[in-house]
Amino acid sequence: MSLLPTTSIANIAGHVGQTVTLAGWVYNKTEKGKLVFIQLRDGSGTIQCVTFKKQVSEESFAAAQQLTQEASCRIIGSVRTDERAPGGFEIDVQEVQAVGASHDYPISPKDHGVEFLMEHRQLWVRSAKQHALLRVRAEVIAAAQEWLNSQGFVRFDSPILTATAAEGTSNLFATDYFDLGKAYLAQTGQLYVEAGMMSFGKVYCFGPTFRAEKSKTRRHLTEFWMIEPEVAFATHEDNLVLQQNFVSAIVQRVLERRGEDLKTLERETSVLERCQPPFPRISYDDALKLIEASQGEVEGATPIPWGEDFGAPHEQLIAAKFDRPVFVERYPAAIKAFYMEPDPDRPEVALCADLLAPEGYGEIIGGSQRIHDPLLLEQRIRDHGLNIDDYQWYLDLRRYGTVPHSGFGMGIERAVAWITGTRHIRETIPFPRMLYRIYP
Numbered sequence: 249m250s251l252l253p254t255t256s257i258a259n260i261a262g263h264v265g266q267t268v269t270l271a272g273w274v275y276n277k278t279e280k281g282k283l284v285f286i287q288l289r290d291g292s293g294t295i296q297c298v299t300f301k302k303q304v305s306e307e308s309f310a311a312a313q314q315l316t317q318e319a320s321c322r323i324i325g326s327v328r329t330d331e332r333a334p335g336g337f338e339i340d341v342q343e344v345q346a347v348g349a350s351h352d353y354p355i356s357p358k359d360h361g362v363e364f365l366m367e368h369r370q371l372w373v374r375s376a377k378q379h380a381l382l383r384v385r386a387e388v389i390a391a392a393q394e395w396l397n398s399q400g401f402v403r404f405d406s407p408i409l410t411a412t413a414a415e416g417t418s419n420l421f422a423t424d425y426f427d428l429g430k431a432y433l434a435q436t437g438q439l440y441v442e443a444g445m446m447s448f449g450k451v452y453c454f455g456p457t458f459r460a461e462k463s464k465t466r467r468h469l470t471e472f473w474m475i476e477p478e479v480a481f482a483t484h485e486d487n488l489v490l491q492q493n494f495v496s497a498i499v500q501r502v503l504e505r506r507g508e509d510l511k512t513l514e515r516e517t518s519v520l521e522r523c524q525p526p527f528p529r530i531s532y533d534d535a536l537k538l539i540e541a542s543q544g545e546v547e548g549a550t551p552i553p554w555g556e557d558f559g560a561p562h563e564q565l566i567a568a569k570f571d572r573p574v575f576v577e578r579y580p581a582a583i584k585a586f587y588m589e590p591d592p593d594r595p596e597v598a599l600c601a602d603l604l605a606p607e608g609y610g611e612i613i614g615g616s617q618r619i620h621d622p623l624l625l626e627q628r629i630r631d632h633g634l635n636i637d638d639y640q641w642y643l644d645l646r647r648y649g650t651v652p653h654s655g656f657g658m659g660i661e662r663a664v665a666w667i668t669g670t671r672h673i674r675e676t677i678p679f680p681r682m683l684y685r686i687y688p
């Protein structure tokens with residue numbers, strides 16, 4: 249015998265008038281005399297199941313009465329349309345089979361603090377809002393990969409345990425690696441996808457990345473997921489066009505397929521609907537001027553001298569000037585990673601861009617054209633105080649058939665936070681890892 253349901257709630261519309269078996273958990277339950285109303289959720293949706301004492305066996309009615317919040321059960325009943333029901337359908341119950349009990353479920357409908365909910369993350373993921381958020385996350389990931397696949401990209405997985413730093417040496421997680429010294433958890437897969445790019449032309453990696461960031465902000469995780477495309481013969485210009493098409497395709501697919509979830513999250517969607525190419529661009533230099541001219545508009549967005557990086561308030565201010573995501577391009581090379589190609593007309597700036605999301609969500613993409621000249625790359629590695637021996641394999645990519653090339657990395661959680669309108673990034677991943685959280 250199989251315990252599988254015959255129908256998932258999401259497909260209930262195709263079963264009106266039929267008897268179906270549902271299997272799931274009790275979201276809510278109310279009793280009224282001879283009636284027990286069970287809000288059943290099965291992961292695909294929620295539906296009200298009406299148990300009428302006269303229409304079921306004594307065992308079934310007792311089972312229905314004993315159900316509590318988040319108890320699991322199987323329900324057999326017939327599907328009926330009901331205009332007053334939230335989804336438009338209800339179940340007239342014929343049989344209730346209890347499966348797993350749930351006594352004193354810790355998360356009640358009343359308001360809990362976020363710390364309490366985070367301590368119970370393993371249960372919190374069942375709640376309607378968290379469920380919608382993580383659904384959108386899954387859609388963003390699927391959309392990103394499928395869009396790249398449709399454009400001829402090949403997925404090329406990069407290692408998590410690495411011998412080298414790629415995004416600075418200050419935020420590395422280190423571990424002992426047998427007799428070979430230290431290994432570091434990957435901050436990015438980029439250097440490795442560059443090898444893949446020389447084999448396949450267009451590649452991407454997708455996986456968890458790690459930064460031992462001591463920052464306790466609403467935008468930083470120590471473990472986050474990044475998707476990183478890399479394209480041979482692509483210039484900085486080509487890179488920006490790819491990014492705007494990529495981001496728009498993902499956002500439009502979420503609008504098309506996850507409208508219900510966005511509604512659950514009370515997301516204002518007009519800003520998402522506007523997310524169409526081309527995206528506006530502003531240079532780092534002009535962004536400095538904009539900040540200078542907009543003093544007092546955003547708290548903390550005080551003018552900064554040329555050569556310094558933006559803080560969150562600066563990014564918020566810049567983004568607020570545009571109605572869709574905006575590229576900030578050509579940052580001072582000195583504040584960016586060692587591998588970025590200098591602008592040939594102005595070597596003090598790099599051919600790079602950060603994509604800032606609207607509404608204060610900040611940077612969701614970092615990308616650049618890469619240095620393809622072996623001597624310049626070697627120089628930059630030394631200038632950054634990195635050990636040249638660790639990068640011989642990477643320099644080989646420039647020694648054998650080097651080409652101009654570009655790529656970028658989009659942080660999944662930052663993108664999901666923006667798309668869903670979630671203030672804090674910690675809710676956009678099933679089990680967030682932060683400075684002060686590694687449980688559960």
Ligand code: 4AD
Pocket residue numbers: 414415435436437438459461467468469470472474476477611612613614615616655656657658659660661662663
């Ligand atoms: O700008 P970043 O550091 O760029 C890179 O790692 C490049 N190697 C990517 C590439 O060109 N292939 O990080 C890229 C993105 C950021 O824009 C942000 O979305 C996300 O990764 N990110 C983080 N997300 C959550 N928590 C953190 N601590 C993050 N650090 C970066």
Ligand code: MG
Pocket residue numbers: 602611613614
């Ligand atoms: Mg960045």
